[in-house]
Amino acid sequence: MDDGKSTLIGRLLHDCRHVPDDQLAQLSRDSRRHGTTGDDLDLALLLDGLEAEREQGITIDVAYRFFATPRRAFIVADTPGHEQYTRNMATGASTADAAVLLVDARKGLLTQTRRHAYVCSLLRIRHVVLVVNKIDLVEWSAARFDAIVADFLGFAGKLGFESVQAVPVCARHGDNVAARSRRTPWYRGPTLLELLETLEVEHALSARPFRFPVQYVNRPDASFRGYAGTVATGRIRRGDPVIVAVSGRASTVARIVTADGDLDEAAAGDAITLVLADELDVARGDLLVSPRHRPEVADQFAAHVIWMGGEPLLPGRSYWMRIGTRSVPASVTTLKYQVDVDTLQYSPARSLALNGVAFCNLATGAPVAFDAYADDRATGAFVLIDRYTNATVGAGMIAFALRRATNVHRQEHAVTRVARARLNGHGSGIVWFTGLSGSGKSTIANLVEQKLHARGVRTYLLDGDNVRHGLNRDLGFTDPDRVENVRRVGEVAKLFVDAGVVVLCSFISPFRAERRLVRELVPEGDFVEVFVDAPLEECIRRDPKGLYARAKAGAIPNFTGIDSPYEVPERPEIRIDTTATGEAEAADAVLRLLEARGFAG
Amino acid sequence: MSGPAGRRPLSPHLKRLEAESIAICREVAAEFANPVFLYSIGKDSGVMLHVALKAFFPARPPFPFLHVASGWDFADLLRHRDATVARHGLRLIVHTNPEGAARGIDPLDSGSQLHSRVMLTEALKQALDAGGYDAAFGGGRRDEEKSRAKERVFSFRSAGHAWDPRNQRPELWNLWNTRVRKGETVRVFPLSNWTELDVWEYTRAERIPVVPLYLAKPRPTVVRDGLLIVRDDDRLPLAPGERPVVKSVRFRSLGCWPLTAAVESEARTLDAVVAEVRASRRSERAGRLVDADETASMERKKREGYF
Incomplete structure (x- = not known):
């Protein structure tokens, strides 16, 4: 809580000149009145309009903040660490390229640091930056910094991050945030901002197999039928063969339509409209894929589920599953084990309460196409929606299809x-x-x-x-x-x-x-x-x-x-x-x- | 992507924002029975409209456009609205709160709070109820104001249009929850992740026409509560001996004209506006008298159903 998260975010916004003068003037008045930093600006107060709400219990929630440098634009998903932590962390992490984990140099790694790192790994954030804050309060000690980093690497090693980097900072005074500090001569690495500016985030999404969830069928008149959507992964060229994943029907791409003219090629992230050469029965929810690399198609699979509902998850109960652009009824058939996010211990469970994480088997009302979440965030993630309240109650990451689903086929009855x-x-x-x-x-x-x-x-x-x-x-x-x-x-x-x-x-x-x-x-x-x-x-x-x-x-x-x-x-x-x-x-x-x-x- | 001649290619950042906004527009058209686009004619509305036109190309956007007119809209704004609607063949619905108009509610004598509640918030609810809309597009951005930082892309409203910050749905990945029961609605914000600078850079790159008030020009101004007000017509009374002073001004944000302050500026082109916004050291909404009325006013207005 007091690791200095608000101060660090305030410092980033301030040092990137994203704090307007009128707010700065207000901040300077507030700092003298409510601040905890003497005559210095209390940057945490920049985010403070929210603190009052927090006391009323309404910002148990993710806030999005924006800043940019000449090299890169950033969105900060500011996730309060206390209550509703897992739900907030997961929400923020689901769209993040990198996670900044904050540690107080005096306290070292806490349970919540490990918990946050685990949730980041579950959501497959590839890069983690460990910010060792308040380094001024441990006499700018290199030994203390090294010990904390070693401690973290020992823990994070099994979480499968692609990169873990650490920076010693003092957010209050700005050391190693946007500007190199003269007080940590033993640290030769980049500042936090330099790190964030240079992290490799253009994942190889375009190099993955082609996946295109059909979002909307655009049919203004009989002469045009286009499938609108955003390329999730891979590339598509005019003339490429595609198939509808669940039905297996095949066609080729006749046109790639955009308002700025037809394209020869589109890649992951492009919002386009595909026209196929053949009249196929394609609808919202279908997944168009490359015939050479087809996704799994199954109605039973194993997944990690993070529970976000006030009422517990009950195996057997039917929920709406939203996966890609598709919605199907789904239920958890078996809760295999619950994960204690603080200790990473597994334990048996019969239901899953708010903020709980479990590994489960699920069954859907109809076969769905997917990839393992580890391979593809876009086609391996789902949310569960309560069928009565319509609340979003769960988030899931598919691990693998259950073979029994692929091998058990229905027998047709001769007597109907x-x-x-x-x-x-x-x-x-x-x-x-x-x-x-x-x-x-x-x-x-x-x-x-x-x-x-x-x-x-x-x-x-x-x-x-x-x-x-x-x-x-x-x-x-x-x-x-x-x-x-x-x-x-x-x-x-x-x-x-x-x-x-x-x-x-x-x-x-x-x-x-x-x-x-x-x-x-x-x-x-x-x-x-x-x-x-x-x-x-x-x-x-x-x-x-x-x-x-x-x-x-x-x-x-x-x-x-x-x-x-x-x-x-x-x-x-x-x-x-x-x-x-x-x-x-x-x-x-x-x-x-x-x-x-x-x-x- | 090569656009028509004269357009600047979009930066990867703007292209990503555009693609996200297009996806949100399509999601609404696919999932809701009766959506409506709240067209306020400002710069954000202009970008949102541009994105919606792209999302459904070659078709037209499959929803009507609603303008809630307070009766104190800048004349330039209305001209721009009519020209835009005609150019794209949009279905426009204009609504003014008839009871408010009959009671003579205005921003000068009734006060900004009462005026904006009756002529904007109430009027909007009337128009949404009359149309039976289950989803309404708005141009709100998360960077605009503190209470918007936590706003969802699909913001759930209970029957009666109430926004309960405690009862919002977590949004993970791009797996939006669009399910509502009868009478419940959502407000949808395709520009959630855009900043003011993004909006201007995109407007410039895509050559989107804007209301001329966004560009600096000599205009007759008076000072009210320390803010620079452009006298759009003679309904604003002058103090004895007071004379409007002609100054080169522009607007960063457009509301009802007596309630929206101008800033002194020489930015007469989009290039100059982009440069000015980039260097700006003032909040975008600092010129809105309505927001300054009381602290946390935006949050309160949102709970009542304001955008």
Whole structure:
């Protein structure tokens, strides 16, 4: 916190003459009044408008600042190091070419220095500059500087940076920031600014295989169809062959269109519009690639995930994955281990909380094209978005495809669901009863099943308690286990639907996200959500199994309604108010709905 | 990339900024049902428009252009607007807050704060609601002002246009989160990473026409609150005996004319403007009376829905 980050950034802006006179005058007044530097300018105050906000708790956030020298323009992603550190570091690092890590010469490496270095390595920042600040406070000691640098190199050696350089500075007085200091004659290297000006950042992006995520299909009229986007990596020339990565369809580049005229060639970073020689079905989200170097295509892969959501990541829960210009539903299938960002120790985990980092297996709803993040930031990175709040809750870096995804192919059924429906004389679907324990779900579901059976409809009833005796007996009642419980039941129900059976499911299923997950497993219209709505007090009063009494006594943790939430359905197909409707009446109402859906014969 | 004759080739830095802005424009067109471009006619709007024209070439930008007119817009600005719209065949929507106009809100008697809240912030919300827009392009830059330094490229607004700095989405790589629910909107800032100097260097390199007020010329000025105000028409009353003084001035930023201060300058060409900005030792928004009204005013206005 007090390593002098604000002072260093203020010093860079000041010495590159990016502080206007009116701000400088203000700064000089503020320095005398609030400053901690005597008669000197307190450069940290330059960024201070933000400090007040920080106290209100709103700058737990990345700020972007700009300065330039005649040689290079810079964007500083100023990432507060304390709260939300991992989220902020990752956000800033995701677009950075280099990281400047600040160490207080008196304190040496701290846990947070190691943590920041690790996050930088995870995001694949190639260059790290270690700034050993406040060197004046250790009597300009070369030995102290050398010891800190050795310490850091010992740690950073395993993090895979391309270059690590170190500079001794005194940000307060500007030594070795923009100007060489006479007080560190033992240091012959460049100043911080010289280092930043000369770091090799034009990565060999253009030398990598061609990757072009289609961002927008430009089709003003029937005569023009162009695929607009930015070349992620590689080069493309007119006449080059390309293929659509997932479908494998091939064509050649007919034109490279820009507003400044057609190009013969474009390279990584160019925003262009490609016209292909053949009429292909190409849409936003597709990845055009070089046929000679194709990316991986898979629906299961392993990745590092950094969690940024207030609610924890739960394996099995479905999120939107944004990868390249594509959005697909995705879920974490296995949390392999969590990484303690302070110690780099691995530990098992069942969920991942805010600022946590884990290595996971993920599955997507459809195959996606990607490269390993280590090879290609643009095609190996993804973010996860909460499907309910639309918040960005996770960032991921793909490590590799899971072979089982590439080797497991679906078998086509010769007897189809339509053929089964014809034989049965009725359609099939999922009737999902959700509600608190004791709301009467199972009673109503039983009645509905009896009535369907009497009409000759093939049915099966999956009940929460029964399933937990067999298929799901390894699961408890924590949030991750509840998600997995519903996911498995959903998959089983889907098989029943394929088999032509009307499957009734009676589960508390307290989370909207999982109910939606099951809904999306089957075609639209084949999922009927029945919300059995009974007030909690009423359920507690009924307490048919004596569970509420035990939960209240603390004997059953994570009990829905007591110490675990129930998320009320927003748009159920039918809501049954059990305070106003009897069980038989409720069953009849459900039956009428099923008749309308073609499930009831 | 070789442009039409007379254009300077873009530096790698400007080319990178341009490509990023083009990508942001395309993202909006691809992901939102009903976007709108807030066209304020200033230098940033000019660059943003230029980039949008490039992004969709050979098509026209697939969204309308909205100008919120306060009634106190510089006459030069309106002429420039109409010429630009005609040249590119853009669909322009002009909105003025009818209630504010009826109540006679003006920057002189009502005060700058009330005027800008009613005639700019409220007017903008009215126009956005009337159009049912789910995304609005704005020319804001992160280097403009402290509270903008943390602004997202895709800045989320809850239903009612409120900006909650605590409830913004982290933006990693260029993987923008464009998902909104009904009634929620985003403000999109394609020029987030440009500086004032970048804007001028790009304007010069691409030969983008600008409102003549950005170039120095002798203009009638009066001093108000220590700032140099150009008397654009005779609605600004003079003190007894006061006479406008003709000075060579230009503007760095354009708002409502009685609220925007000019700077003394001899920069009559874009080359001279670039040189002046490069050497400038004053903040760009130092000439905006509205910002000086109270500290943290930009942040407060943003929460209310200002751009």
